[in-house]
Amino acid sequence: MAKVFEAADASNLMTELRMSFDAGVTRSYEWRVSQLKKLQVICDNHEPEIVSALHDDLGKPELESSVYEVALLRNSIKLALKQLKNWMAPDKAKTSLTTFPASAEIVSEPLGVVLVISAWNYPFLLSIDPVIGAISAGNAVVLKPSELAPASSSLLAKLLEQYLDPSAVRVIEGAVTETTLLLEQKWDKIFYTGSSKIGRIIMMAAAKHLTPVVLELGGKSPVVIDSDTNLKITVKRIIAGKWGCNNGQACISPDYILTTKEYAPKVIDAMKQELEAFYGKNPMESKDMSRIVNSNHFDRLSKILEEKEVSDKIVYGGQKNRDNLKIAPTIFLDVPLDSLIMSEEIFGPLLPILTLNNLEECFDVIRSRPKPLAAYLFTQNQKLKERFAMTVSAGGIVVNDIAVHLSLPTLPFGGVGESGMGSYHGKFSFDAFSHKKAVLYKSFIGDAAIRYPPYSRGKLRLLKALVNSNLVEVFKVLLGLS
Incomplete structure (x- = not known):
């Protein structure tokens, strides 16, 4: 014992x-x-x-x-x-x-x-x-x-x-x-x-x-998909970063997708096709996908999945087996913003897609939520890349891939706001x-009387000039010029 x-x-x-x-x-x-x-x-x-x-x-x-x-x-x-x-x-x-x-x-x-x-x-x-x-x-x-x-x-x-x-x-x-x-x-x-x-x-x-x-x-890490992208590669990278990283049980896992109403059907069709290519027609039997860690987390995810306003929005997947702690990759379309799935970090194989009238609205959606650990953008538009990187506040930004910044030791990894503090x-x-300890080594040479009392106007002028690194004023004082 x-x-x-x-x-x-x-x-x-x-x-x-x-x-x-x-x-x-x-x-x-x-x-x-x-x-x-x-x-x-x-x-x-x-x-x-x-x-x-x-x-x-x-x-x-x-x-x-x-x-x-x-x-x-x-x-x-x-x-x-x-x-x-x-x-x-x-x-x-x-x-x-x-x-x-x-x-x-x-x-x-x-x-x-x-x-x-x-x-x-x-x-x-x-x-x-x-x-x-x-x-x-x-x-x-x-x-x-x-x-x-x-x-x-x-x-x-x-x-x-x-x-x-x-x-x-x-x-x-x-x-x-x-x-x-x-x-x-x-x-x-x-x-x-x-x-x-x-x-x-x-x-x-x-x-x-x-x-x-x-x-x-952690937090709710968004993925923004522009219509100006390579859709096949985009979808494959999202799947690899979501279900291929511990079945969504990762702090930098994609938590929801933002794209336009017009482009969403193409994204969904491409995701269905690639998910089947990766995990087969019955993903519950795939050996290439992790299970849910335990029954408590399975029940938590089931509660999110079974919320009525959410379960009605499933466009792919939804199968689950508590005995095996398995939940299939599941995609939702336009779930309510106040639903459980959009109120807390998912940390599992569920992925909602939210549609926008235009991609510009993505900035307001992301800003309306706590700052995420990661934010992802897929586009070939250079101006959009630059704006996303400069205006979206997140622990890290990746353009045209998912989670790969984690592997770069030259980049700090950490959160901001509710997604964390500090980095490593x-x-x-x-x-x-x-x-980081400051150490100053001072010589005994050149000890200046001006720092010691009694003080005078001349000492004041000289010390101010020295503190401000104003060489011209230093020479003026030393030469007795007013």
Whole structure:
């Protein structure tokens, strides 16, 4: 029988990790590299076990597990190993006449002991990716995997305990009780991936200790389809980004489509054709699609699907089987804006299409809702691309594809407004777990009497000129010119 995690355990855990951090265990370049290489070994040597756990938890196809979780993690680790020395190096900063002679730099220092609370939909990627940033930045870290993906949580605990330094990296499994006890501790940063509802709870707990947070949430990510597009490729990419990414159970999954009344029938016909090509005439039997994570989420999606004003609007799909936790790809046309499906993030295989009199109306529809984690546009119109990128506020914008920005470590990944705060990936992960410390080195040479009392009008003029970097005025004062 597993030992119950209690308040004393949480307190002891924090004490032990704090001692390790204060002793400098995590600060050296060598320690950081050694831990990153161990994470690389986990990806290289245990991929079959990871794929199996993901199948147990979510019915994920091997391709999605290997490519969208393990391969992306490998890339993150490789980049961190390659760039870590550069990331750790101080950045030179300019000085001014006020501080002359002096030099300045910005030093990235680890925050301390950090908590990562991850999600169930991509349980390996969303657990280890932020841990890569925390380790790269030199922190001690506790990972709390999601209990809704128990096979993945168990495997993460086993592998990280086996490979990583237990004095500085720990995994705590469990559910609400364990998470609550962890949140009562004073962390130096909390990184959470999940729903906005739990995000608010995390933020309230963090506020008690003035702990900074990164919240990777979600929202209703819109897809705008212009008639000036390559419709076949557009539809294939939407399907791959919706049903081909964990069957819609992804934070950046398309949540609804906006297109014109005139163009909608063509979009629907193309989607039906490509969905059948991808998943066959009976998608419920397809092995290339994940299942719903558990019965609670299945029931939540069923409630959305069965709402009368919504079920009447189904134009494709709608089949479901609670025993197998399967729901077929389902498309709706013009559901009511106040229906459940348009009031909350879907996080499943349902996709409503809303029609507009003209595409210009899409901006008002998107603006009327909380800012999403992602917004997508399909068009060949250059002016529309530019306007969309400049005026739509979202965590990220992708033109003519879905979700691919996630794979670019040169781009920050994060939300805005209700879709989250803070960002990570690549160097942004390192920065998320670092404090940018200002350091100024001042010489004893050239000590100026003008900064010390007694004050005079001449000192005032000279100091103002120095602060404003006004060389002409400096010379005037020094030469005694009025």
